Each structure stands twice: as C-alpha cells, then as structure tokens.
Amino acid sequence: MARVVVNVMPKAEILDPQGKAVIRALGRINVSGVSDVRQGKRFELEVDDSVSRADLENIASTLLANTVIEDYEIEVSE
Amino acid sequence: MARVVVNVMPKAEILDPQGKAVIRALGRINVSGVSDVRQGKRFELEVDDSVSRADLENIASTLLANTVIEDYEIEVSE
Numbered sequence: 001m002a003r004v005v006v007n008v009m010p011k012a013e014i015l016d017p018q019g020k021a022v023i024r025a026l027g028r029i030n031v032s033g034v035s036d037v038r039q040g041k042r043f044e045l046e047v048d049d050s051v052s053r054a055d056l057e058n059i060a061s062t063l064l065a066n067t068v069i070e071d072y073e074i075e076v077s078e
Numbered sequence: 079m080a081r082v083v084v085n086v087m088p089k090a091e092i093l094d095p096q097g098k099a100v101i102r103a104l105g106r107i108n109v110s111g112v113s114d115v116r117q118g119k120r121f122e123l124e125v126d127d128s129v130s131r132a133d134l135e136n137i138a139s140t141l142l143a144n145t146v147i148e149d150y151e152i153e154v155s156e
Contacts, residue, residue: 008120019121020123021132021134022141025140026137028140029136031136031137032098033129033133034123034124034125034129034137035079035123035124035125036123036124037121037124038153039107039120039121040119040121040122041098041118041119041120042085042087042089042117042119043116043117043118044114044116044118045112046113046114046115047111047112048111049111051109051111051112054113055109058107058109059107059112062107063104063107
C-alpha cells in the first residue's frame with residue numbers, strides 16, 4: 001500500500017487566471033513581496049502494490065491532467 | 079527569493095465528489111488497486127525575503143483555503 005501524490009500544474013506558457021486573481025487579491029490583505037502565484041491541482045491516491053509506475057503514468061495522463069495545457073509529476077511514498 | 083508551495087486539501091470528513099469521480103473513471107481505463115483518491119489544490123508562489131511565515135499563513139488561510147472545509151500546509155524552499 002502506498003500513498004501517491006500527483007501534482008498537476010498549468011504549463012509555463014499557459015495563462016493562469018486563478019493565480020492572477022490571487023495576486024490581485026493580495027493587495028486587499030496588505031501583503032506585498034509576492035511576485036508570482038500559480039494554481040494547480042493536487043491528487044492524493046491510496047494504491048496497493050499491484051499498481052505499477054506505468055499504471056500511475058496512465059492515470060495521471062488520462063484522468064488527472066490535460067497534457068495539452070498541464071504538466072504533472074508523480075511522487076510515491078510508502 | 080523563495081519558492082513556496084501551499085497544498086490545500088479537503089478535510090478528511092468532507093465528501094470529495096471530484097476524487098470520487100476519478101475513482102469511478104479508473105474502471106474505464108482498466109486500472110484496479112486504487113482504493114482512494116482525493117483532489118485538492120496546489121499553489122506555487124514566488125515570494126521575496128520580506129514575506130514572513132505569518133504573511134504566508136495569512137495568505138493561505140485568507141485567500142487560498144476555505145478553512146471551514148479545507149486544510150492547508152505550507153512548504154518553503156529556496
């Protein structure tokens with residue numbers, strides 16, 4: 001049994017309106033010094049040992065990320 | 079200048095319909111062995127050294143997470 005985290009972020013060249021909205025909102029709470037915010041998704045999966053790295057790549061690229069506009073990274077921990 | 083990651087996940091007792099939708103979709107791509115999926119948000123911030131830990135807590139709890147239904151964790155790396 002392993003805990004797997006898949007991080008899905010917009011590709012660098014893709015506009016990120018949600019992140020931009022956070023930057024604009026920082027003025028309202030009087031915080032300066034934040035130069036960039038990007039918003040993506042985090043998935044936490046509980047998988048058993050029958051799930052291979054290839055299965056995880058398949059899950060991430062098929063179900064979790066839109067690989068046209070998003071990059072993903074897979075972190076496996078026991 | 080530091081890179082800060084804020085992970086925002088639904089609290090354990092909160093239903094997560096997006097995660098459930100992923101679990102149902104796994105059958106379509108013939109992957110078994112995944113017992114749970116939870117979906118949250120990942121924010122990547124670029125901050126300068128004037129931004130304190132208290133500022134980050136303020137940003138996370140005010141703008142990034144809805145603390146009624148979500149937990150957050152803050153990871154700072156150089």
